[in-house]
Amino acid sequence: MPCDAPLQFEARRFLVDYEKNYTSFAKISYDDTNKRTREVEEIRVGEEREFYDILRLYNTGKEYRVNLRDRKCNVTSLTGPLIPAGVPPDAKYDSEFVIGPVNMANEHVDCKAFYGKTRDEGDDYFIIVSSPSCLPVSAGFNSKRFGFVSIRYFDIVNGIADPTVFDA
Numbered sequence: 001m002p003c004d005a006p007l008q009f010e011a012r013r014f015l016v017d018y019e020k021n022y023t024s025f026a027k028i029s030y031d032d033t034n035k036r037t038r039e040v041e042e043i044r045v046g047e048e049r050e051f052y053d054i055l056r057l058y059n060t061g062k063e064y065r066v067n068l069r070d071r072k073c074n075v076t077s078l079t080g081p082l083i084p085a086g087v088p089p090d091a092k093y094d095s096e097f098v099i100g101p102v103n104m105a106n107e108h109v110d111c112k113a114f115y116g117k118t119r120d121e122g123d124d125y126f127i128i129v130s131s132p133s134c135l136p137v138s139a140g141f142n143s144k145r146f147g148f149v150s151i152r153y154f155d156i157v158n159g160i161a162d163p164t165v166f167d168a
Contacts, residue, residue: 002093002114003134005086007032011136011156013039019147021046029165035059035082036166040068055166058082085136087127091116096131111137121145133158 008031015024026041035058043050051068058078065074091114100108110131117124118141125141135158140150 002087002089002091003112003129003132005032005084005129005134005136006158008160009085009135009156009158010160011153014152014154015149017147017149029160030085031160031166032082032084034166037082038165056082057166086134087114087129088116090119091127094126099137109137118143130156 010027010029013024013026013028015026016022023044024041026039029038031037037054037056039052039054041052041054043052053066053068055064056062056078057064058081061078063076063078065076066072067074094113094115096110096112098108098110102108111128112131113126113128115124115126121143123141123143126139127136128138129136135156136151136153138150138152140148142148
């Protein structure tokens, strides 16, 4: 059965779309309570690299994207709601497993895997979360618009260390 992810956490995220030769490395702050996210991101498309600081405020429907090279800020309207970080309620349970050596204390993470189809476009997805804390470990989706996208989370910390990270 699906679990509820913490409403606030910070992590590093690696996202890759192999088909488009696109990768993203980001430090993320996720706040479902106040409907906002912050990402400091390095994007690579082929050999090109870009660096951004992105603040999304879902309650006001605004995204502030600062290009860290030229310091230009682009303000746009968000086109959708904050996507919950946890397991969707209609996801199907797949399996449980352990990452790391099971015979060494504090050297492994218990995980649960789920899968399903997105409600809006019927695209296949999977999500792997830690157990019992339900923090995201890995996710992916295969969409008609984007192809297969793989996401991995690491250095995850429950809560927001510095709430001013969301100050514009």
